[in-house]
Structures are given as structure tokens and as C-alpha cells.
Amino acid sequence: MSQQLTRSDLWSLEQYSTERAAFRAEVLAHKQHRRVSLGCHIMLIFEDVTTIRYQIQEMLRIEKVFEADAIQEELDAYNPLIPDGSNWKCTLLIAYDDPEERRVRLEQLLGVEDTIWLRVGDRDAVYPIADEDLDRTRDNKTSSVHFLRYELTADMVSAIHAGEALFAGVEHAAYPVASFQVADATRDALAADLDR
DSSP, rough: OOOOOOOOGOHHHHHHHHHHHHHHHHHHHHHHHHTEETTTTEEEEEOOHHHHHHHHHHHHHHHTTTSSSHHHHHHHGGGGGOOOSSSEEEEEOOOOHHHHHHHHHHHHTTTTSSSEEEEEETTTTBEEEEEEEEOOOOOBBOOSSEEEEOOHHHHHHHHHTTOOOOHHHHHOOEEEEEEEEEOOHHHHHTTSSSSS
């Protein structure tokens, strides 16, 4: 199931300038069922080959990268965010509009990235492996962006493909979110990330 992107999967800067509007619209529609909101300020965006391809294309465009070695560096940085067939990988975003409130809340939310769980049916909750690429905690506060990996058992993978419910929640004292059922459309979209 795991699909790693290569240079042949990417458009040149010139091609991307032509394709960008249509591809962006496609990706936004694709992401619609790959988001899970946890309260008003925390969101999980589940990545896959389409979302990561878009991120790479955008980075190459912004940085005006066209050299082969530099393109490969971007591929090497982003490919680990594509699910491997037995897991889900997602970007965790913490958003507060007011800068002062954001500063205070990021201090209070230290460690929240380790407390956001997923559960398939009535099985045990799965907690993420957070920030494998680098530590994002600084000055006794958490970052507003984290990268999470949820490893699933073969039984959980089979249950998701069979249509069992997916639940989520947060067990952090400063931001508790009670268990809730993830929308079936989201569960079905995430099933596509898993081996059969």
C-alpha cells in the first residue's frame, strides 16, 4: 500500500504553474474527509500520497527549486509522512487566533501531542508516536504543529475495512475531549491508507 513519491511523480515548475489551480481544487476536495476536529482549536489532517505530493509541489514552487538534488531533498523530507499500510500519519494543528492566548495555551498544552488517541470499535485506544523527525517542544511549551503516526494492529485494519466505527478523544488536563465517533466518510477515506 505504501507509495513513495519520486521525481517522476512531480511536475516541473512550469508545468505546475499550469496545473496548480486544478490540482489545488482536487486536493482541497480530497482533504475534506481527511480532517478530524478535536474541539475548536485542535485538528488532525491525515496525510497520504496526494496531500504530500501537493505539499512538495508547493514547497518547490515557493522556493523556486528545480535542481535534481534539491528536489530529492524535499522528497526525502516529505516521503516519511505517507502512510505505510499499517498506520495513519497526520499533521496536528493547534490554532488560536490571538497571539497572547496562543502563547499561554501552548504552554498549558505541553505534551498534548501524546494524548490524542484513536480507537477502532471497542478495542484499546491507540496513542500516537509524535514528532519522529525532530523535537518540537521549546521553552516549556508545545509547538502549534506536530506530526503523528498511529500504528494499528492487523485486527484493527481488518475492522476498519469491515466498517467498524472509529473514535477519537484527547486525554490532556488542559484540553480534554471526550470520546466521539469520527464521521463514517472520514473513516472510509482513511481505510484507503491501509493494506487489505
